[in-house]
Amino acid sequence: MTGGQMQPAARATLEDVARAAGVSLATVDRVVNRREGVRAKTVARVEAAVAKLGYRIDAAAARLARGQTFRFAFVLPAGTNSFMTNLTEQVQRTADWLATQRAFIDVLHVDVFDPDVLAGTLEELSPAYQGVAVIALDHPRVRAAIDDLAARGVAVVTLVSDAPSSRRLHYVGIDNPAAGRTAATLMGRFLGGRTGSVAVIAGSLSLRDHTERQFGFHQILSSEYPNVAALPALEGRDDNERTRLLTAELLTRQPDLLGIYSCGAGNRGIAEALEASGRARDVVWIAHELTQHTRRFLVRGTIDAIINQDPGHEARSAARVLLAHCLAEPTSPDQERIRIDIFLRDNLP
Amino acid sequence: MTGGQMQPAARATLEDVARAAGVSLATVDRVVNRREGVRAKTVARVEAAVAKLGYRIDAAAARLARGQTFRFAFVLPAGTNSFMTNLTEQVQRTADWLATQRAFIDVLHVDVFDPDVLAGTLEELSPAYQGVAVIALDHPRVRAAIDDLAARGVAVVTLVSDAPSSRRLHYVGIDNPAAGRTAATLMGRFLGGRTGSVAVIAGSLSLRDHTERQFGFHQILSSEYPNVAALPALEGRDDNERTRLLTAELLTRQPDLLGIYSCGAGNRGIAEALEASGRARDVVWIAHELTQHTRRFLVRGTIDAIINQDPGHEARSAARVLLAHCLAEPTSPDQERIRIDIFLRDNLP
DNA sequence: CTGTTAGCGCTTTCAC
DNA sequence: GTGAAAGCGCTAACAG
Numbered sequence: 001m002t003g004g005q006m007q008p009a010a011r012a013t014l015e016d017v018a019r020a021a022g023v024s025l026a027t028v029d030r031v032v033n034r035r036e037g038v039r040a041k042t043v044a045r046v047e048a049a050v051a052k053l054g055y056r057i058d059a060a061a062a063r064l065a066r067g068q069t070f071r072f073a074f075v076l077p078a079g080t081n082s083f084m085t086n087l088t089e090q091v092q093r094t095a096d097w098l099a100t101q102r103a104f105i106d107v108l109h110v111d112v113f114d115p116d117v118l119a120g121t122l123e124e125l126s127p128a129y130q131g132v133a134v135i136a137l138d139h140p141r142v143r144a145a146i147d148d149l150a151a152r153g154v155a156v157v158t159l160v161s162d163a164p165s166s167r168r169l170h171y172v173g174i175d176n177p178a179a180g181r182t183a184a185t186l187m188g189r190f191l192g193g194r195t196g197s198v199a200v201i202a203g204s205l206s207l208r209d210h211t212e213r214q215f216g217f218h219q220i221l222s223s224e225y226p227n228v229a230a231l232p233a234l235e236g237r238d239d240n241e242r243t244r245l246l247t248a249e250l251l252t253r254q255p256d257l258l259g260i261y262s263c264g265a266g267n268r269g270i271a272e273a274l275e276a277s278g279r280a281r282d283v284v285w286i287a288h289e290l291t292q293h294t295r296r297f298l299v300r301g302t303i304d305a306i307i308n309q310d311p312g313h314e315a316r317s318a319a320r321v322l323l324a325h326c327l328a329e330p331t332s333p334d335q336e337r338i339r340i341d342i343f344l345r346d347n348l349p
Numbered sequence: 350m351t352g353g354q355m356q357p358a359a360r361a362t363l364e365d366v367a368r369a370a371g372v373s374l375a376t377v378d379r380v381v382n383r384r385e386g387v388r389a390k391t392v393a394r395v396e397a398a399v400a401k402l403g404y405r406i407d408a409a410a411a412r413l414a415r416g417q418t419f420r421f422a423f424v425l426p427a428g429t430n431s432f433m434t435n436l437t438e439q440v441q442r443t444a445d446w447l448a449t450q451r452a453f454i455d456v457l458h459v460d461v462f463d464p465d466v467l468a469g470t471l472e473e474l475s476p477a478y479q480g481v482a483v484i485a486l487d488h489p490r491v492r493a494a495i496d497d498l499a500a501r502g503v504a505v506v507t508l509v510s511d512a513p514s515s516r517r518l519h520y521v522g523i524d525n526p527a528a529g530r531t532a533a534t535l536m537g538r539f540l541g542g543r544t545g546s547v548a549v550i551a552g553s554l555s556l557r558d559h560t561e562r563q564f565g566f567h568q569i570l571s572s573e574y575p576n577v578a579a580l581p582a583l584e585g586r587d588d589n590e591r592t593r594l595l596t597a598e599l600l601t602r603q604p605d606l607l608g609i610y611s612c613g614a615g616n617r618g619i620a621e622a623l624e625a626s627g628r629a630r631d632v633v634w635i636a637h638e639l640t641q642h643t644r645r646f647l648v649r650g651t652i653d654a655i656i657n658q659d660p661g662h663e664a665r666s667a668a669r670v671l672l673a674h675c676l677a678e679p680t681s682p683d684q685e686r687i688r689i690d691i692f693l694r695d696n697l698p
Numbered sequence: 699c700t701g702t703t704a705g706c707g708c709t710t711t712c713a714c
Numbered sequence: 715g716t717g718a719a720a721g722c723g724c725t726a727a728c729a730g
Contacts, residue, residue: 056448062708100406181696189653372700413724
């Protein structure tokens with residue numbers, strides 16, 4: 001066996017470093033936390049001692065001594081599709097954990113699809129918040145509201161839906177064009193050379209994430225799978241009934257329909273229409289977001305694949321990024337990257 | 350907007366609870382941490398105060414006061430396929446973070462494929478370790494060694510490869526039969542009804558994860574895709590050269606070969622043989638683990654899909670589970686579940 | 699059974 | 715520029 005060397009079990013403390021460098025606690029603290037007012041020579045001496053003793057800050061002690069608490073606002077949609085319900089629940093759980101870390105989350109439910117309402121909410125946010133996570137809308141007023149918050153020193157992360165040109169600190173969510181491309185590749189390959197048309201059903205084409213998905217989908221489908229023609233996108237407004245009607249009509253209108261890419265919500269409507277038509281097994285259907293409903297459709301074989309973003313991961317990531325920012329601690333990009341999950345019935349969690 | 354109510358920004362401390370319940374700090378501590386020796390009546394009084402004030406323990410203060418440090422051993426393979434190299438690197442990074450949490454990781458590199466060497470290492474592990482993460486082998490001696498550690502009160506988690514009937518605390522890794530089934534569904538669907546044979550190339554059939562994957566693969570393929578015949582599994586010993594030879598021979602022997610499921614390592618060998626044969630674009634190839642090499646093959650179109658387990662997630666999860674166990678803190682199963690990732694070239698991280 | 703008290707390692711005034 | 719000292723909220727040892 002090629003052994004790993006054992007490291008000392010006891011860790012060096014600030015005091016050890018102070019002793020080794022022949023300075024006081026306070027001075028070491030200044031150096032370690034990069035505060036000013038220390039002679040360059042002293043800095044060097046302390047840094048040498050830090051390196052020699054392998055000093056690493058004790059996160060628990062630092063947080064305790066600082067004694068600061070943080071308040072974050074999570075601005076989530078008032079509407080209730082299953083994905084958003086799951087997300088809200090995960091935010092709630094994250095809040096339980098955060099409370100343990102001296103940070104507190106308030107959840108504000110607003111109509112995030114109305115830019116004015118959303119912007120208004122952000123504008124009127126209590127100055128007590130050091131951080132905000134928001135399902136954004138890429139709209140001038142919303143961007144301005146985010147920029148105002150940022151200017152006030154509030155850390156803003158966008159969640160699930162981004163406002164790319166705003167001064168948000170970070171976006172917690174998937175790469176939507178890539179998700180669309182992923183759906184297209186699955187669709188193209190599952191279709192295996194058959195010739196016909198494929199429909200795209202979005203919630204609303206004024207939602208950035210839906211259009212981005214549709215864009216990515218079309219891009220790959222048209223360039224790589226010339227055998228299938230992508231139909232112009234339909235808008236179901238994320239509403240089950242409306243989406244059902246749209247799908248039913250689509251199925252009668254397009255006898256050559258091979259597949260459906262549903263890049264928004266309203267999947268229960270699609271399932272109903274597909275099952276009523278008797279073509280559920282023939283039409284390849286790819287949907288977004290693993291929920292209790294889409295899971296059922298996937299297991300049953302009505303949905304062929306689900307593209308997912310993990311709401312639990314997103315909620316935790318938003319909280320971690322906000323907290324790390326407030327504590328001036330680093331984050332690990334690797335850990336915070338939200339994956340584009342692909343679920344088949346075989347790899348369901 | 351349906352407002353979320355603001356919670357008090359300042360949190361209740363143990364002392365607040367003590368005052369409210371009319372008892373001392375120590376008593377509250379006993380109740381909160383479920384230690385014995387408190388009258389039921391007092392317990393009730395304290396718990397009422399806790400509920401009333403919404404008291405939540407301050408994790409930082411608790412850890413600091415306990416002042417205990419932990420040492421964990423990570424037993425990883427000495428061999429160097431890309432996946433294991435990545436894993437080692439991620440364990441290293443996790444160690445940096447853990448050091449901040451008063452916990453220290455030593456990495457021991459051993460030949461984990463030799464049950465006696467592995468068991469020997471576990472048996473002789475310094476008693477200084479409170480926790481061990483090990484890429485296990487499902488072998489009697491290894492199981493016994495794990496059980497001994499567990500009996501000594503050492504927390505053992507198996508990593509990537511499990512020893513299910515041992516007394517390990519937890520398994521950090523994917524469901525391998527499910528991974529095999531996932532590969533089969535992708536294979537079957539990508540093949541789209543074509544008729545021919547499909548090969549399975551494993552590292553070694555005495556590795557539990559490889560056989561489990563192969564089992565899951567065969568299961569779905571034979572039941573759902575009668576058009577393709579699965580060939581008996583080949584063993585490439587996770588060695589590139591040997592796997593290249595095996596694959597080259599396979600390609601000449603089986604002119605009707607439609608697909609390859611590579612459920613172990615040695616993928617560079619497969620790529621070479623496939624590309625040399627000129628059939629790289631025709632043969633559907635599904636491999637495991639996203640590495641610098643498999644990524645290249647996927648982008649290039651030689652590999653059609655990669656089934657992955659995230660080594661970063663695995664390293665962090667192992668560390669979190671071990672630490673939480675030592676601190677008697679709860680873990681979130683949701684967060685610790687290792688996903689079976691599917692990567693196409695479109696959703697690569 | 700319950701209370702008192704001395705820290706844990708760091709940050710933060712406030713002096714020098 | 716640098717140092718001394720008072721906590722942060724909790725745990726654990728010891729008294730009662």
